[in-house]
Amino acid sequence: MKVIHLSEQNSLLGQYMKELRSIELQRDAMRFRRNIERIGEITAYEISKTLSFRTETVQTPLADAQVNTIADSIVIATILRAGLPLHQGFLNYFDKAENAFISAYRQYQSETEFTIHTEYIASPSLDGKTLIITDPMLATGSSMEVAYKALLANGSPQKVYLASVLGTAQAINYLNGILPEDVILYVAAIDPVLNEHKYIVPGLGDAGDLAFGEKL
Numbered sequence: 001m002k003v004i005h006l007s008e009q010n011s012l013l014g015q016y017m018k019e020l021r022s023i024e025l026q027r028d029a030m031r032f033r034r035n036i037e038r039i040g041e042i043t044a045y046e047i048s049k050t051l052s053f054r055t056e057t058v059q060t061p062l063a064d065a066q067v068n069t070i071a072d073s074i075v076i077a078t079i080l081r082a083g084l085p086l087h088q089g090f091l092n093y094f095d096k097a098e099n100a101f102i103s104a105y106r107q108y109q110s111e112t113e114f115t116i117h118t119e120y121i122a123s124p125s126l127d128g129k130t131l132i133i134t135d136p137m138l139a140t141g142s143s144m145e146v147a148y149k150a151l152l153a154n155g156s157p158q159k160v161y162l163a164s165v166l167g168t169a170q171a172i173n174y175l176n177g178i179l180p181e182d183v184i185l186y187v188a189a190i191d192p193v194l195n196e197h198k199y200i201v202p203g204l205g206d207a208g209d210l211a212f213g214e215k216l
Helices: 012-022 029-049 084-093 142-154 169-178 206-214
Strands: 001-007 053-059 064-070 074-080 100-105 107-108 114-117 130-134 160-167 186-189
Touching: 012 029, 029 064, 029 084, 029 107, 029 142, 029 160, 029 206, 074 084, 074 142, 084 130, 084 186, 084 206, 100 142, 107 160, 114 142, 130 142, 142 160, 142 169
Parallel strands: 001 186, 074 100, 074 130, 130 160, 160 186
Antiparallel strands: 053 064, 107 114
């Protein structure tokens, strides 16, 4: 698996990460969602540079013009519910993409032990397409693994990208050991550790709760 760490280069991405992490600013749920969406847009743009293109002719009011357009058939797949703003950011840029959704959540056996449980998946055929799986928080890597394996039941994509806002070195090492070499992970920032409850530190808190409100 190849890893593209977007924060290795300075850009306006740092401003959005600052606002996402700030305990004061993140209380504005609309702003929090929009910042995740913005990071999705930035990541979509970066991924677009690696896709296949074809040359098309378009007629302007004065003459014909040659333009290069994306040739890939893209499917954006998102892990509910925290992934929805990130998904929207990708859809803002890949506006002709098909969409897939999968539920994946932690089912706790104790305060520190859990398994990833899925209940729902909706996806088009993935055969020969470019699959982008978006999940804002890559803590242990287990949710991404489960989503990846579940989605492959719907076909064999030609290319696979993973996209996260925040990941850990542990999750990246874990996924690197189980995913094919040609899978590419784009992550906005990488944090060093997990706490005893498997939350990212320093992290930003629970992305789903901050975006959509606390759950029971």
